[in-house]
Amino acid sequence: MTVTGAEIAGGGQGPPRLWWWERPRSFVFDLALGLLSAVECAVLGARFAGEAGVPVVALVLLGFVAGGLLVVRRRWPIAVVLVAVAILPADMGYSMLVVGLYTLAAFEMPRRVTGVLAGMSGLGVFVVTVVRLNHLRDDPTSQPDWVVWLIAGLMSVGMIAPPLLLGMYAGARRRLVESLRERADGLERELSLLAERAEERAEWARSEERTRIAREMHDVVAYRVSLMVVHAAALEAVAVRDPQQAVRNAALVGDMGRQALTELREMLGVLRTGDGGRAVPAVRAAAPSVVREAPLAARPAAADGGLVAVGAVRGAEADGHGPCLDELDALVGECRVSGMAVELSVDGESATYAAEVEQTVYRVVQEALTNVHKHAPGAKVQVRLAHRGTEVAVLVLNGPADGVAANADLPSGGNGLIGMKERVTALGGGCVWGTTDAGGFKVSAVLPASGTRG
Known part of the structure; x- marks a missing residue:
């Protein structure tokens, strides 16, 4: 079983990878460990060869090659541990075994595999220690066997447990750091996204505010100026x-x-x-x-x-x-003074509405009358206001131009009706307009009494 580079401790975004090493310093560190392990195994192999009567060169070469495998501990930690267990009978590979067990526990290896290899390593150290102690005793009966087993057991536990525990701690710490780093990256991305959305909302709010200001300016100026132009034309004529x-x-x-x-x-x-x-x-x-x-x-x-x-x-x-609904009479009166024939009728019992509802109804009537001044001079106009309890409706209906009244030649930008519909829709109402069969024009709007914004 192998360990990928993503499973190696400290995997970062730094310098380019070298084979399975994330950073060059990791490669240098493992190379140094491998060299020290190779030298240790070669020296211990030469000593064991003298005791066992085996050719020294063979064991030195075996120890150097086997110990040098520690270089690949990050790539093949299982192989390193197995080789270390295999050369224990030759009284070498102890440091290799310790480092291999640490690497095995620190990396994302299955716990079952780690447990089996730890058990094999502990048994191997125990057996080799017992054999060595029995071989070193001059009189086998001088000490009871349980003392030898106790020493071998302590040696086995002392060599296997610390690297495993330290490796598990390092692995847990690395995983925690990686989790915190990922969470920090995620939070940074979320903050960036929130900043982008806030900028979009701010831009949308600025656009809406510009539209609202333009609509208000149109409502304020268009009607008054239209009447001024009509009266100026009449003044010129008389x-x-x-x-x-x-x-x-x-x-x-x-x-x-x-x-x-x-x-x-x-x-x-x-x-x-x-x-x-x-x-x-x-x-x-x-x-x-x-x-x-x-x-x-x-x-x-x-x-x-x-x-x-x-x-x-x-x-x-x-x-x-x-403006409120009470001012509709004054608005109609202004139009009558300018020469327009306007009839105002109110159906239903008057009620109290939200301020924005009354203002919107007033602006709808005002815009419709302004359009009559512009496009149908001399036309008869009917303004109908209906109170319906939960809603208020208004209808402005005009006939065709009479052909007698002078056309004031007022410019039109086409934004009045659009702004009027935006006002009504923003309060949860509906607004329609269009030509009539008689050649006139009508504007109709219905708004809820509470002015609920949609």
Whole structure:
């Protein structure tokens, strides 16, 4: 039976292997052991040859070759032990036997094989010791036989047990070190994998945050700017023939521009501080002062057309909350002032929903109305809000453009509907849109009341 290089103590990742040695120093160490064993066996063989009357050269050569086999102890430890047991009767090979038993116990050899070879070695040492003691006694009757057996037994145990125990300890220690090394390598790989996953999650979070910011910026800017463009076009059309109407339209454009700037300041304040709870109220507090500075001509127009003042529209945001369902009336009123025919209907009993649900419903209606401004000027619009207990639904339906209202030629990036669907889906709801048989367009969304995130 052989022992592979992977079973040798201290197998590392250092210099290149030399045959079955893991490191060059192991080769040098075994070579030195083999040379010492060969010299010892040759000297003991020469002494035994003189006592036994055997040719000295033959035993010296036998001892040198047999002792030199200790060089291959890592490769063939069983063969080394067997050769050592075989040359014990010639009174040589003791050191070879000790080292061979140590190597046998230290390496991953079957315990049964190690036990058999240890028993053979112990018996061989016992027999050879008894024979030597009987041969050295001048008077065999001077000492009882049990004394000889006791000395031989102690000699056998003293030569066999220590190397076996030391080898088993070294093997167990090596296996423990290898296990700890493998565990450390595994932990290092796991840490590297966790670091890679953390980087991936961070990149995903950055991407999600960029998408969210882009969606918020679109919701804040697109609607207000669209209305500003519509009113600017109307202002251009009536500036000469109806100066009073032109003044009212100019006032509305100014109001809407101030609202857009206020909302932008709120968002930029959050981005700068990273804590919307502290930054936003301070910035939102500027909204009422902006309203007070609005031209007086804007207020009669708002009253005639149902437009609620800017401070009322943004009142819910002044206390730290985003748009809510109560602000839909104001949103519809703004659109009516711009000339859009909008009808708002509410079904079911009003309920309290999560803040993000109400804000998302508001943004869905806002985006749908913005698209009507862009793509269907003059179209009639129906906004239907339904309270269904565990969920809230909204439908925005518009007919085709009437062909009379001027097209404001507003640009479209195609991101509004996508962002709207992302908002709704993130809260566990559903959102669909598409054209109608009458040539119009409809947007529908359903959200759970609790706003459970999917």
